[in-house]
Amino acid sequence: IDPKQIQYVEENVFQKYQGYHPCSTDIALPLMNQNLSFPILLGSTLPFYDGISLKMPNAHYTFSGSTIDIDSIPINEELIMKLSKRFLNAPYLWGGRSPFGIDCSGLVQQVFKILGVPMKRDASLQVEGGELVPFPQAARVGDLAFFDNAEGIIHHVGIILDDQKIIHASGKVRIDTLDQNGIIHSDTGKYTHKLRIIKRVLKYEESKGQITLQSERK
Known part of the structure; x- marks a missing residue:
């Protein structure tokens, strides 16, 4: 700095x-x-x-x-998707956290920061938080999908949207399809990232249709 x-x-x-x-x-x-x-x-x-x-x-x-200001408006799936899509098409930049250059964990960190949830900087650290989601079909908007490389190291993360879609930074911030195996590129139809685990950082209140924060903001 x-x-x-x-x-x-x-x-x-x-x-x-x-x-x-x-x-x-x-x-x-x-x-x-x-x-x-x-x-x-x-x-x-x-x-x-x-x-x-x-x-x-x-x-x-x-x-x-x-x-x-999330202290004055409810957090719901629509808000999470709207905020995430504000970064759509931002160019990929390793270490970046802005719409002029951002990486996968930076996208997660910025969206969740706006939601009032502090997140660690790297995907390999972000995976340590939240509750395990057992399979993709049980995922909800705002859950985080983590992906590993051939050595089993977590190296990529994205935010799950509705309709089996995921928003993530790969070349640019883009929306692709997610299934039990990983990310399917919307243009080529080929798998680009292998799914390792899904975590839920935001806790839903089913009775109100809203979301509460799993940990208190400091």
């Missing part, structure tokens, strides 16, 4: 900025104040955003773009 992009703060200020804050849902729009304007990307955190302005340690900014 460039030192010029770091803002040092006191411990008590740092603690206030932990936990969930609204996130931007536009591909790229600027934060502005009287002195400057700079772009923020899809999934950026907006600390203490009130619908017009947000408070940073060193200044206040206004933001006129689209946002999401």
